[in-house]
Amino acid sequence: MHISDGVLGIEPTIIISAISAIALIKAVKELKNEEISLTAVASAMFFIASFIHIPFGVTQIHLILLGVIGILISWSSFVAIFVALLLQALLLGYGGITSLGVNLFIMAAPAVIVYYFYNLSFIKRVNEKVKFFLVGFLGTFFATLFLTLILYFSKDEYNYAAYTIFSVNIVTMIIEGLVSMFLLLFIKKVYPKLLKG
Amino acid sequence: MNKELISLVNAFLFSILVAFSPLSFLFLIPLSIILFVQKEHLLKIFRKLVFLNFFIVVLVLFVFFQDKTEALELFFRTNMILLFNISIFYKSKGYDIVRALDALKVPSKLVSVFYFTLTLIDYLMLDFKKAKDSLKARGFNANTSMFTYQTYGNVFAMIFIKALKKSEDMKYSMNARGFENRIYFLNSYKIDLHEKILLGVIVLILLKVVYELFS
Numbered sequence: 492m493h494i495s496d497g498v499l500g501i502e503p504t505i506i507i508s509a510i511s512a513i514a515l516i517k518a519v520k521e522l523k524n525e526e527i528s529l530t531a532v533a534s535a536m537f538f539i540a541s542f543i544h545i546p547f548g549v550t551q552i553h554l555i556l557l558g559v560i561g562i563l564i565s566w567s568s569f570v571a572i573f574v575a576l577l578l579q580a581l582l583l584g585y586g587g588i589t590s591l592g593v594n595l596f597i598m599a600a601p602a603v604i605v606y607y608f609y610n611l612s613f614i615k616r617v618n619e620k621v622k623f624f625l626v627g628f629l630g631t632f633f634a635t636l637f638l639t640l641i642l643y644f645s646k647d648e649y650n651y652a653a654y655t656i657f658s659v660n661i662v663t664m665i666i667e668g669l670v671s672m673f674l675l676l677f678i679k680k681v682y683p684k685l686l687k688g
Numbered sequence: 689m690n691k692e693l694i695s696l697v698n699a700f701l702f703s704i705l706v707a708f709s710p711l712s713f714l715f716l717i718p719l720s721i722i723l724f725v726q727k728e729h730l731l732k733i734f735r736k737l738v739f740l741n742f743f744i745v746v747l748v749l750f751v752f753f754q755d756k757t758e759a760l761e762l763f764f765r766t767n768m769i770l771l772f773n774i775s776i777f778y779k780s781k782g783y784d785i786v787r788a789l790d791a792l793k794v795p796s797k798l799v800s801v802f803y804f805t806l807t808l809i810d811y812l813m814l815d816f817k818k819a820k821d822s823l824k825a826r827g828f829n830a831n832t833s834m835f836t837y838q839t840y841g842n843v844f845a846m847i848f849i850k851a852l853k854k855s856e857d858m859k860y861s862m863n864a865r866g867f868e869n870r871i872y873f874l875n876s877y878k879i880d881l882h883e884k885i886l887l888g889v890i891v892l893i894l895l896k897v898v899y900e901l902f903s
Contacts, residue, residue, distance in 0.1 A: 495744055496773075497707045497765030504708075519795050527797065528855035531804030536848055538805065539812050545840055546830050556844075570798060574805050578782055581699065584740045584774045587766075588703040648758055652750035666837065673841025674848070682849050 492555060492634055492660075493579070493594050494641070496587030503645045508592025511569070514599065518569035526567055533560045534571035537598075538578060541585065545666055552663045558630030559671050561602030562609045563685065568602035569595065593641060601633030619679070620672055627671025628664050635660040692788035694883045699776050701890045703769050709897045711761055715768055718889050722775045725882050733775055740770055782806045787873045796870040803871050804858065808851050815847045 522530065536556055544551035560568050576594050579585040586594045605626055608614060614622060639657040642649040678685055698718075706715050726733060744766050752759035777785070786802045823839065830836050862871075 493743070495766045496703045496769040497762065498744075498747065501708045519798050522797050522801075524797075525859075527800050528804060528859045529852065531801050531808055532848065532851045532855050534801060534805040535808035535812050535851060536844075538809050539816065542813075543816065543840075546836065547832055554840075554844075570801055571805075574798070574802050578785065578802075578805070578809075581696075581773060581777045581785055582780060582782055584736060584770050587707075587769060588700050588773065589707045589769075646751075646758075648751040648754045649747070651753075652747050655746075655750070669834070669837040670841045670844065673838045674845045677842050677845035678849065681845070682852075685849075685852070 492597065492638060493576075493586035494590045494597070494638070496589045499590060499593060499641070499645050503641060504589060504593055507596050507641065511573075511592040511595040511599070514566070514603075515569045515573055515595065518566045522567055522570055526564070530564055530567045530571045531574075533564050533568070534574045536560070537572055537575040541579065541583075545670065547662055547666060552666055554667060554670060555598065555631060555634065556627075556667075556671065556674075557598060557602045557634055558605040558626035558628070558667070559674060561605035561630060562626055562675075565606040566603060568606070569599045572599040572602065597634050597637045597641065600637060601630050604633050605630050620676070623672040623675040624668040626668075626675065628668030630671070631660065631664040631667040635664065690787070690791050691879050691883065692784040693791040694879055694887055695776055696785065696788040696792075698883065698886050698890060699773050701887075701894060702772050705890065705894050705897065706765055706769050706772075709901075711764060712893075712897075714893050714896070717893070718886055719768060719772055721882060721886050721889065722772055726775045726778055729775075729778055733771070733778060736774055737767065737771055740774075741767070744770075782809075790871075790873050800871055804855055807858065808855055811854055812847055812851050815850060816843070819843045819847060 537560060540554040540556050542553070544553050557568075557572075560571060564571060573591075573595050576586055576591055576598065577588075580587050580591060608629060609622070609626060614625075617625075635657055639653045642656070643653040675686070702715075702718055723730065723733075744763065748759050748763045751762055783803075783806060786799060786806065789802060790799050820843075823843070828839060830839075
């Protein structure tokens with residue numbers, strides 16, 4: 492789900508990075524001292540999720556946990572994911588430095604969208620399992636959608652790649668939904684304080 | 689300017705240079721310098737590069753059927769940047785990046801999140817490994833089933849809660865020592881000669897590209 496350096500041209504990179512930078516500044520300004528530890532945990536979880544492969548048929552997928560991060564820390568997702576993405580880019584070679592702003596938008600914007608979705612009044616009345624499934628599913632859905640749209644509109648040559656990436660990731664969305672559902676059900680049972688915000 | 693900051697600046701400038709300007713043989717000069725410095729680890733670095741090429745090759749293949757030149761350019765561009773950055777931070781454990789950000793006067797809250805995250809990554813990795821070993825000992829076999837996804841969900845939730853407890857303990861311990869949003873680092877001021885040369889070469893190439901762009 493990461494875009495490497497050199498894939499996008501200068502215009503989309505600057506525009507999307509500027510949006511991410513504004514959101515990151517807002518998130519840092521609003522980050523309270525007592526929220527630093529939870530933000531760091533979310534960031535570390537996002538970082539290590541890329542190492543953990545979940546089997547699906549003959550292939551494997553790795554989690555990103557954007558929905559879970561979103562409902563736990565809302566706008567601070569921009570801080571947590573920025574930290575994890577920079578570390579991933581420099582230490583592991585995932586993504587890149589010039590594409591950091593674009594990758595931040597692709598990953599953190601869905602987390603914030605899921606946060607607002609989760610807090611909608613009609614969603615509060617939905618069955619818990621369905622709601623938690625949607626948290627995981629929608630996080631990955633929006634991330635894939637943003638990645639696809641950015642690739643699609645940046646260069647004509649990326650059109651087919653964009654369609655393929657979206658199709659392939661439908662499986663990831665479903666598995667993310669299921670794992671997130673079990674993860675949140677467990678948290679609800681063992682540490683309910685966390686989900687009350 | 690300290691050593692860590694120079695590495696970060698070099699990585700940033702080289703990435704910008706290669707990502708957004710027409711490909712040139714000149715880009716191979718800084719790349720050769722950093723590969724020469726890391727000559728003992730070349731095999732491991734190239735192995736990592738091959739592994740990281742999975743997504744890039746898929747994209748390059750799609751582009752190849754429409755525009756061969758564009759595809760080749762994309763391949764070389766992304767690989768040059770990747771090779772440079774994984775070489776420059778090959779020995780890094782991440783704490784030097786935090787020091788570099790601190791030297792860059794990044795907001796202290798962000799630096800604190802970086803520091804806590806790095807500490808927690810090691811802790812979480814160890815915890816996840818323990819959980820996996822424990823599952824193996826009980827005969828758990830990961831496959832495509834609801835039971836597997838439930839197990840992963842529970843394991844993730846468990847290590848998440850444990851990490852939260854650990855980070856809260858870290859916070860209390862730091863608060864007891866007078867932590868107020870800011871972590872103080874010991875910076876290393878010894879800058880290696882190759883880092884200065886690298887910075888000089890990259891800046892010169894960047895100036896040449898900018899000059900050609902406006903002339």
